[in-house]
Amino acid sequence: MTLAVFACHPDQSRGRRFAQVPAPTRTEFQRDRDRIVHCTAFRRLVYKTQVFLNHEGDLFRTRLTHSLEVAQLGRSMARSLALNEDLVEAIALAHDLGHTPFGHAGQDALNACMQPFGGFEHNLQSLRVVDHLEARYPEFDGLNLCFETREGILKHCSRANAALLEQAEPGGVGQRFLARTQPSLEAQLCNLADEIAYNAHDVDDGVRSGLITLEQLREVALFEEFRQQTQDEFPHLLDPAQGRRLLYETIRRMLSAQVYDVIAATRLALKQSAPASVDAVRLLPPLVCFGEEMRAKSQALKSFLLSQLYRHPQVMLTTGQAQQVVRDLFHAYQTQPQELAPGFQTRAALGAASEGAAGQARVVADYIAGMTDRFAGREHERLTGQRLLA
Ligand code: MG
Numbered sequence: 022m023t024l025a026v027f028a029c030h031p032d033q034s035r036g037r038r039f040a041q042v043p044a045p046t047r048t049e050f051q052r053d054r055d056r057i058v059h060c061t062a063f064r065r066l067v068y069k070t071q072v073f074l075n076h077e078g079d080l081f082r083t084r085l086t087h088s089l090e091v092a093q094l095g096r097s098m099a100r101s102l103a104l105n106e107d108l109v110e111a112i113a114l115a116h117d118l119g120h121t122p123f124g125h126a127g128q129d130a131l132n133a134c135m136q137p138f139g140g141f142e143h144n145l146q147s148l149r150v151v152d153h154l155e156a157r158y159p160e161f162d163g164l165n166l167c168f169e170t171r172e173g174i175l176k177h178c179s180r181a182n183a184a185l186l187e188q189a190e191p192g193g194v195g196q197r198f199l200a201r202t203q204p205s206l207e208a209q210l211c212n213l214a215d216e217i218a219y220n221a222h223d224v225d226d227g228v229r230s231g232l233i234t235l236e237q238l239r240e241v242a243l244f245e246e247f248r249q250q251t252q253d254e255f256p257h258l259l260d261p262a263q264g265r266r267l268l269y270e271t272i273r274r275m276l277s278a279q280v281y282d283v284i285a286a287t288r289l290a291l292k293q294s295a296p297a298s299v300d301a302v303r304l305l306p307p308l309v310c311f312g313e314e315m316r317a318k319s320q321a322l323k324s325f326l327l328s329q330l331y332r333h334p335q336v337m338l339t340t341g342q343a344q345q346v347v348r349d350l351f352h353a354y355q356t357q358p359q360e361l362a363p364g365f366q367t368r369a370a371l372g373a374a375s376e377g378a379a380g381q382a383r384v385v386a387d388y389i390a391g392m393t394d395r396f397a398g399r400e401h402e403r404l405t406g407q408r409l410l411a
Contacts, residue, residue: 025103027296029205035168038152038190039161053170054111060157060164062118062150068393069117070124072223072331073230074339074410081226084117090222091116094280095214099207101284102291108207109214111166112173116211119146121390122397123343123410125331130347131386138382144176146390148194154387156364168194169299173208202303206287209309217279220322221272227330228268235268241325243318247274282315342409346401347389353404354385360404361388 024030031048044052057063066085073081082090092113099109120143121127128143135141148171152163166174171194178186178198186195197204224244227233238244248271252258258267290308302308311319330336354361358369358381365388372380392400398410 022100022106023103024105025291027206027291027299027302028104029108029169029207029299031105031107031167033299037165037167039165041165048107049167050105050107050111050170053164053166054107054114056164056166057111057115057118057151060118060151060155062155062391063114065391065393066117066120068395069120069122070127070343070394071219071226072124072336073226074123074343074394077339078229080229082222084120087218087222088114088117090218091211091214094218094276095211098210098214098280098284098287102206102210102287104207104210108169108173108205109210111170112208112211113214115147115151115166115170115174116176116215117143117147118150118174119143119148119390121146121347122392122394123340123347126340126343127347127397130344131351131389134348134351135382135386138379138386139182140179141386141390142177142179142182143390144174145178145182146387148175149387150391154391169205169207172197172204173211176208176212197303203305203307204303205299206302206309209307210283210287213283213309213311216319216323217276217283220319220326221276221279223326223330224275224322225268225272227326228265232333232335233329237329238325241322243275243278243315243322244271247271247278250274279311279315279319282312283309286310286312286315339410346397346409349401349405349407350389350397351385354388355382357404358385361385 029050031050034049043049047055066088067083069084071082071084071087092110095109095113096106099106121131128141132141151166151171151174155164156162158165175194178195180198183195183198186193187199203209224238228235235248239248248267251267251270251274255270257263258270287309290310294305294308296302296305296308310316358366358373361369361384365384369381369384372384374380389397394410402408
């Protein structure tokens with residue numbers, strides 16, 4: 022398949038931090054995708070919460086299945102737009118590697134604990150995982166991924182952290198947050214695929230959990246349009262014996278409509294600005310987009326999920342407990358670093374020697390962020406004698 026001129030071409034990659042001989046049969050971005058799939062942090066995603074805690078049910082999305090859905094949606098759109106599917110897949114599979122246990126609750130709690138020490142950002146942590154924390158190659162720390170993959174993984178970054186990245190790697194992945202330029206189209210596409218994926222699967226998981234109902238969802242225009250259409254075509258789906266087919270078909274149509282909308286709107290934006298290369302893309306405003314109408318509908322669905330699901334009292338209750346676990350763990354390791362796993366003890370001592378409490382705290386944050394839900398629950402029980410979420 023021929024790539025568009027504005028796609029990321031693997032033979033024109035800005036390269037890896039440590040030069041390596043090209044692989045005989047794979048492009049650089051295929052190689053990145055393969056490194057990500059084989060890394061330890063990727064396997065941990067299966068035991069990390071997306072919205073519903075891992076032990077609440079076997080059929081809810083986890084960070085792993087979420088990442089696979091993002092990759093599927095991203096690749097499908099990339100192929101239609103003649104963008105680089107392998108790069109999209111690599112970014113999608115890696116985009117959540119830095120997420121803490123217990124979903125956003127865990128990330129918020131860890132960020133609060135880390136406030137005196139530079140904070141905690143999950144996108145930056147995903148980059149830390151692939152740049153520093155994975156320890157599997159003889160010649161370097163991390164996975165030594167291509168610039169374009171790392172650029173896509175670092176979806177957001179505060180200016181303060183971008184300045185630190187820029188110091189360590191001038192002209193690297195931090196620069197665009199200082200220069201306010203855009204990443205490649207493949208990276209932009211992954212952002213949108215992420216949003217489309219979680220909006221859709223959180224409707225499914227929300228209904229499965231019983232916390233939101235089909236009746237409530239009728240107030241969401243994007244959902245109601247396709248629910249009505251499906252019901253008109255297949256009235257028998259109202260029969261409870263049909264199970265969740267009405268829900269699934271509605272979500273399927275909703276997903277397809279959003280994907281086709283992004284492809285059409287992005288094609289139009291590309292036609293209008295006609296970038297001649299990925300470097301031209303980086304200097305333009307974001308080009309991967311919804312059409313105006315779909316943007317509003319998708320936003321309305323997002324707002325519904327925020328108020329009705331993510332802030333549901335039952336979700337908030339487990340969220341509160343998850344935050345307690347993270348806070349207690351942070352405090353325990355910060356005051357008793359000998360309780361960290363051996364490799365992290367060594368790093369914590371080195372961090373404390375060079376940067377004091379902040380140096381140690383960063384290692385503690387790395388350790389906690391890398392935990393699966395159940396490991397965090399068990400560690401919490403071991404260190405506090407209290408059983409929360411274990
Ligand atoms: Mg995500």
